[in-house]
Amino acid sequence: MDLRTSSLPFSLYSCCSNNKIHNLLMVYSYTYTPLSEYEMAIKKPTPKLLETLPEDIDMGASESDPETESEPESESESEGDEDVKLAEPSKTAIYNKEAILDKLEDIRWPLDVDWMHKLSLDIDQEQEVDVNDDLARELAFYTQALEGTRQAFVKFQTMGLPFLRPTDYYAEMVKTDTHMEKIKGRLLSEKRRIEEAEERRKARENKKKAKEVQAEKQKERTKQKKDEIESVKKWRKQRQQSGFAGGEKDGDMGLPFENGKESDTSKKNKRAGISAWDRSGGKAKQSGGKDRKGGNGKRKSREFRDSKYGFGGKKGLKKQNTAESTNEFKGFKKGDSFQNKKRKK
Amino acid sequence: MGKKRKHSEAELPAAKKEETAPERPKRTLLGWKDKPENEQELTGFRNREKVLVTCSRRINYRYRHLMLNLVSVLPHCKKDNKVESKATKGATLNELVELKSCSSCLFFECRKHKDLYLWMSKCPNGPSVKFLVNAVHTMEELKLTGNHLKGSRPLLTFSSNFDKDPHWILLKEMITQIFGTPKEHRKSKPYHDHVFVFSIVDDHIWFRNYQISCPHTGADKIDRGGLEKMTLIEVGPRFCLNPIKIFGGSFGGPTLYENPFYVSPNQIRSLEKRQKAGKYAKKVKAKTRRKAHEMTNQLETDEFADMWKE
Numbered sequence: 099m100d101l102r103t104s105s106l107p108f109s110l111y112s113c114c115s116n117n118k119i120h121n122l123l124m125v126y127s128y129t130y131t132p133l134s135e136y137e138m139a140i141k142k143p144t145p146k147l148l149e150t151l152p153e154d155i156d157m158g159a160s161e162s163d164p165e166t167e168s169e170p171e172s173e174s175e176s177e178g179d180e181d182v183k184l185a186e187p188s189k190t191a192i193y194n195k196e197a198i199l200d201k202l203e204d205i206r207w208p209l210d211v212d213w214m215h216k217l218s219l220d221i222d223q224e225q226e227v228d229v230n231d232d233l234a235r236e237l238a239f240y241t242q243a244l245e246g247t248r249q250a251f252v253k254f255q256t257m258g259l260p261f262l263r264p265t266d267y268y269a270e271m272v273k274t275d276t277h278m279e280k281i282k283g284r285l286l287s288e289k290r291r292i293e294e295a296e297e298r299r300k301a302r303e304n305k306k307k308a309k310e311v312q313a314e315k316q317k318e319r320t321k322q323k324k325d326e327i328e329s330v331k332k333w334r335k336q337r338q339q340s341g342f343a344g345g346e347k348d349g350d351m352g353l354p355f356e357n358g359k360e361s362d363t364s365k366k367n368k369r370a371g372i373s374a375w376d377r378s379g380g381k382a383k384q385s386g387g388k389d390r391k392g393g394n395g396k397r398k399s400r401e402f403r404d405s406k407y408g409f410g411g412k413k414g415l416k417k418q419n420t421a422e423s424t425n426e427f428k429g430f431k432k433g434d435s436f437q438n439k440k441r442k443k
Numbered sequence: 444m445g446k447k448r449k450h451s452e453a454e455l456p457a458a459k460k461e462e463t464a465p466e467r468p469k470r471t472l473l474g475w476k477d478k479p480e481n482e483q484e485l486t487g488f489r490n491r492e493k494v495l496v497t498c499s500r501r502i503n504y505r506y507r508h509l510m511l512n513l514v515s516v517l518p519h520c521k522k523d524n525k526v527e528s529k530a531t532k533g534a535t536l537n538e539l540v541e542l543k544s545c546s547s548c549l550f551f552e553c554r555k556h557k558d559l560y561l562w563m564s565k566c567p568n569g570p571s572v573k574f575l576v577n578a579v580h581t582m583e584e585l586k587l588t589g590n591h592l593k594g595s596r597p598l599l600t601f602s603s604n605f606d607k608d609p610h611w612i613l614l615k616e617m618i619t620q621i622f623g624t625p626k627e628h629r630k631s632k633p634y635h636d637h638v639f640v641f642s643i644v645d646d647h648i649w650f651r652n653y654q655i656s657c658p659h660t661g662a663d664k665i666d667r668g669g670l671e672k673m674t675l676i677e678v679g680p681r682f683c684l685n686p687i688k689i690f691g692g693s694f695g696g697p698t699l700y701e702n703p704f705y706v707s708p709n710q711i712r713s714l715e716k717r718q719k720a721g722k723y724a725k726k727v728k729a730k731t732r733r734k735a736h737e738m739t740n741q742l743e744t745d746e747f748a749d750m751w752k753e
Contacts, residue, residue: 183705198570198700205616215488220600220605227644238642247638272582
């Protein structure tokens with residue numbers, strides 16, 4: 099059924115299965131037995147069949163016998179689907195072979211009839227087909243049809259008869275053009291859907307890959323950093339051990355980060371007593387305390403507000419303690435009492 | 444002057460006509476007399492099969508479409524009105540077939556709006572077969588993408604296990620007669636672009652219809668490579684026939700064969716129902732049994748039960 103996933107319109111079964119089918123066909127050994135031959139084969143009594151069906155000769159038996167109806171109850175069906183069978187053949191089933199062959203003789207066309215009248219071909223099924231395997235079953239039918247047409251076409255060709263429709267022969271088809279249009283639309287949409295899915299999948303994979311690469315890079319970077327630090331430590335140790343052998347020179351070898359460190363510390367010293375993010379540069383604490391008269395031109399309140407709420411610079415972190423402020427208990431009591439009062443309320 | 448010339452011109456073609464006239468084949472009311480007769484004498488056989496296709500009343504749309512598909516695929520068939528499906532349908536159908544001067548009949552009988560039975564019979568006194576039809580797919584399905592000429596003669600391919608048993612041979616003969624379009628049928632077209640598959644798998648006859656798509660360059664000769672490149676595209680319909688019985692007469696008569704494995708869909712459904720049905724009864728039963736059990740073996744009173752209560 100689902101051989102037809104290949105997306106090209108109007109050439110469904112083509113490429114994917116063709117090779118396989120071709121291989122199968124190579125294995126084939128087909129026989130076209132003329133009618134008279136197998137007739138002979140049948141007329142010989144087959145003992146095995148007769149054994150299994152002992153009472154198979156009653157012509158006049160009525161059509162339905164209740165026994166067969168009641169039989170299957172005991173046995174449990176596997177599925178309520180279409181192919182439910184009795185486990186064993188019912189004993190009362192009628193099988194009148196002579197009468198069947200008689201009837202066959204009645205209706206049969208003359209044996210020497212030309213093949214052109216019949217157009218029928220017998221194709222060997224190379225092996226038993228599993229019914230429930232849809233793909234295998236359909237493939238078997240397909241190969242049967244394909245083999246049949248090949249044989250037929252060879253026959254036609256030897257007879258010199260036209261069999262392929264010329265490309266300019268237009269006539270009514272079984273399916274209308276509107277219907278074929280519908281089919282085409284469906285095939286195209288299916289193709290598009292498949293393509294889109296493919297694209298999505300690809301994008302997802304790319305993303306995953308990129309993430310991996312990024313992680314790798316990150317790892318490498320951290321490793322490099324670590325290595326560098328390690329090497330510096332080593333170098334320092336060595337220098338210490340060797341007792342500043344290089345003297346000034348070594349000291350001046352001056353790794354940049356050391357300089358940076360120095361400058362950093364100096365800065366810190368400069369800003370000592372001021373919290374890291376105080377935008378007023380320590381003014382707030384001064385002005386907030388006693389020194390209120392330092393205003394030059396500006397109004398006091400403005401100054402105060404500037405110091406309190408900030409004026410330019412980074413906001414926040416203003417109330418964060420520095421090392422000094424933690425040890426300072428100056429305004430502690432006051433604030434405390436105030437707060438307590440509030441709390442009591 | 445003018446007159447004279449005209450006369451002479453008229454004379455010339457007349458003379459030509461006299462030369463060619465005797466070669467013209469004789470015509471009768473029914474067609475050309477000479478050539479076809481010779482051919483018929485050679486083979487002594489002419490297929491005059493006509494198939495009557497009808498269905499029962501209250502048929503499902505899906506099955507009706509299947510029937511219509513078959514009608515479109517078989518150019519030698521006649522479609523007729525629906526027939527009431529009752530006990531005496533055999534007689535009426537026989538009459539109908541005779542009335543329409545057909546030689547065989549396909550009758551689609553739908554029961555309970557879900558089960559489709561197909562009667563295939565040779566009239567007036569040939570055998571008839573009753574099939575259960577399942578796995579039906581009609582031509583309208585969009586998954587079946589092929590298309591072929593309406594009325595081109597199909598190739599019939601049979602799997603080799605049709606020659607195994609007498610009843611299969613009989614069925615094969617009937618199928619070739621009913622499904623094969625007669626040669627030189629007036630509605631048939633001269634090319635072959637589709638192929639029927641009849642295959643016995645699991646004691647069912649599976650039917651498929653494929654379009655033959657062959658890359659060719661207009662000429663009728665295809666080489667070995669052309670045969671290799673040939674692909675088939677399914678046209679539909681699909682169905683699967685499960686033979687139930689073969690009767691000696693048309694729509695009746697003595698039973699010649701009966702499928703020993705056949706279970707009717709009614710039985711299957713009833714069985715399913717019965718399996719489902721026991722649920723509530725079982726529950727009730729279990730409850731009462733439990734109660735009885737509890738009554739018979741009562742628990743001894745626990746002496747420490749109210750130790751911590753006080």
